[in-house]
Amino acid sequence: MKEHIIPRKTYFIVWAALMSLMVLTAVLSRVNLGDWSTVIALGIAAIKALLVLLFFMHLRYEDYKLTAVVLFAGIFWMSILFVLSLTDYLTRGVTGTPGH
Amino acid sequence: MASSTEVVAQHSLQHHFKDMEQQRESSNLGMWLFLVTEIMFFGGLFTAYLIYRLLHPGAFEFGSEHMEFWLGTINTVILLCSSLTVALSVHAAQLGHTKVTAILLIITVLMGFGFLGIKAVEYHNHWVEGSFPGPFWHMDTSTLRGDDVNAAQLFFFIYFVMTGLHALHVIIGMVLLSFIAFFAWRGRYTREYHNPVHVSGLYWHFVDLVWIFLYPLLYLIAHKHA
Numbered sequence: 001m002k003e004h005i006i007p008r009k010t011y012f013i014v015w016a017a018l019m020s021l022m023v024l025t026a027v028l029s030r031v032n033l034g035d036w037s038t039v040i041a042l043g044i045a046a047i048k049a050l051l052v053l054l055f056f057m058h059l060r061y062e063d064y065k066l067t068a069v070v071l072f073a074g075i076f077w078m079s080i081l082f083v084l085s086l087t088d089y090l091t092r093g094v095t096g097t098p099g100h
Numbered sequence: 101m102a103s104s105t106e107v108v109a110q111h112s113l114q115h116h117f118k119d120m121e122q123q124r125e126s127s128n129l130g131m132w133l134f135l136v137t138e139i140m141f142f143g144g145l146f147t148a149y150l151i152y153r154l155l156h157p158g159a160f161e162f163g164s165e166h167m168e169f170w171l172g173t174i175n176t177v178i179l180l181c182s183s184l185t186v187a188l189s190v191h192a193a194q195l196g197h198t199k200v201t202a203i204l205l206i207i208t209v210l211m212g213f214g215f216l217g218i219k220a221v222e223y224h225n226h227w228v229e230g231s232f233p234g235p236f237w238h239m240d241t242s243t244l245r246g247d248d249v250n251a252a253q254l255f256f257f258i259y260f261v262m263t264g265l266h267a268l269h270v271i272i273g274m275v276l277l278s279f280i281a282f283f284a285w286r287g288r289y290t291r292e293y294h295n296p297v298h299v300s301g302l303y304w305h306f307v308d309l310v311w312i313f314l315y316p317l318l319y320l321i322a323h324k325h326a
Contacts, residue, residue, distance in 0.1 A: 003124065005194050015184040022180060022315075026173050029320035041316035048312045056187045056305045064125045067132050074136030078143040085147050089154060 004061035014055040021048050112293035124295055131299035135306050138269075142310055145262050149317060152258065156251035162244055163255030164321035166231055168222050172319035175218050176311065182211040183308040186277070189284075190301045196291035198284045205281035208304065212274040219267055226256070233257045259318055266314060269307045276300050 025044040033040060054060040059068065117123035153160045189204035230238035233253040241249045280300045283289065289297055 003121075003194060006191065008188065008191055011184060011187045011191065015180065015187075018180045018183075019177070022173075022176055025316055025320065026169075029316070038316075038321070041320050042313075045313050045316050049309050052183060052305055052309055052312070056183055056308075057302055062128075064129065067129055070129065070132050070136055074139045078139055078146075081140075081143050081147055082150060085151060086154075089151050 004058070004063075006055065006058065006061060010055060014051050018048055018051055021051075112290070120292055124298075127295040127299055128302075131302050135302065138306060142262075142265070145258070145265070146313070146317075149258050149262070152251065152254050156248055156254070159244060159248040159251035160255050161322050162241070162248070162252050163231075163259065164319065166226075166229065166239070167259075167319045167322075168225060169319055171218050171222050172315060175215050176315045178211050178215045178218070179308045179311050182208045182215075183305055185211070186301045186304045190294075190298050193284065193289055193294035193297040194291065198287055198289050198294075201289070201294075201297060202281045202285035205277045205284065209274045209277050209281070212270050212277075215270055216267060219263065223260075226260075231256050232260070262314060263318070266307065266310050269310070273300075273304045273307050276303060 021044050025041055028040060028044075029037065031037075053071075059071070062068065113120055113123060117126065185204045185208045189201045189208070192198070192200035192204060226232060227236070230236065233256045237253055237256075239252065241252050244252060277300055280297055284297065
């Protein structure tokens with residue numbers, strides 16, 4: 001498993017994509033999209049993050065699968081943190097509390 | 101007789117590794133493991149943001165209206181560009197062009213100074229505006245009702261902690277990259293051995309990743325920007 005060398009051109013294309021997405025999210029923030037504005041902003045952020053992970057951080061060219069497993073585990077555990085916290089806060093007052 | 105590259109390779113191979121590839125994969129995996137702990141570290145703060153924004157959406161919109169939209173946007177541009185220079189510096193190291201690596205890393209560190217300078221201007225403006233939570237808080241919250249008056253302070257509390265912790269990571273990254281640039285200039289790294297350049301680059305990209313999420317969550321909530 002030799003180290004993969006990504007062509008320099010790829011880095012510039014990814015950087016251009018990141019800059020375009022940044023302009024897009026900045027412009028969209030000035031448009032009133034209602035409840036969708038945060039969803040779209042986070043969607044764009046997720047695409048940017050994916051570009052950085054796959055190309056700048058070489059994940060796409062990583063032969064060693066354990067690296068991807070480690071990253072997935074981290075993101076998975078963070079999702080548990082988000083989802084289980086939300087199951088508490090979003091259901092308060094919905095189910096009622098025993099003894100109250 | 102071993103070729104010169106083999107001699108260099110043998111010289112930079114630690115005795116507990118089988119070969120250069122295993123050594124490279126190990127240092128890479130080690131850095132990723134560390135970055136995952138960092139994800140969890142920032143994850144707690146993102147959870148705090150998520151919960152308080154759900155509870156007090158009005159206060160968060162109020163806070164975001166007082167963010168410096170253009171300064172935040174310029175800082176995003178700086179960090180994205182610095183990620184490119186780091187990626188290119190790793191590329192140069194892979195090709196064995198260590199002087200180029202050093203120069204690109206120094207450019208990255210200079211961009212880090214630019215980022216911190218702009219952040220300092222922002223913090224100063226917030227301080228003058230009275231949006232520093234606690235006894236120094238003197239924002240006009242007359243447009244807010246009920247709990248939102250106090251929750252506006254919570255937004256700024258979360259803002260200062262998250263951006264402050266992020267800025268700390270920028271500083272650590274700058275120190276790290278300065279050392280790597282110094283060693284690269286001195287010719288410590290070769291086409292065969294440049295793990296420190298690569299893993300330090302990963303750290304800088306992670307700092308960029310955190311900002312990619314902080315920028316929309318803090319600066320882009322409100323619709324009317326000054």
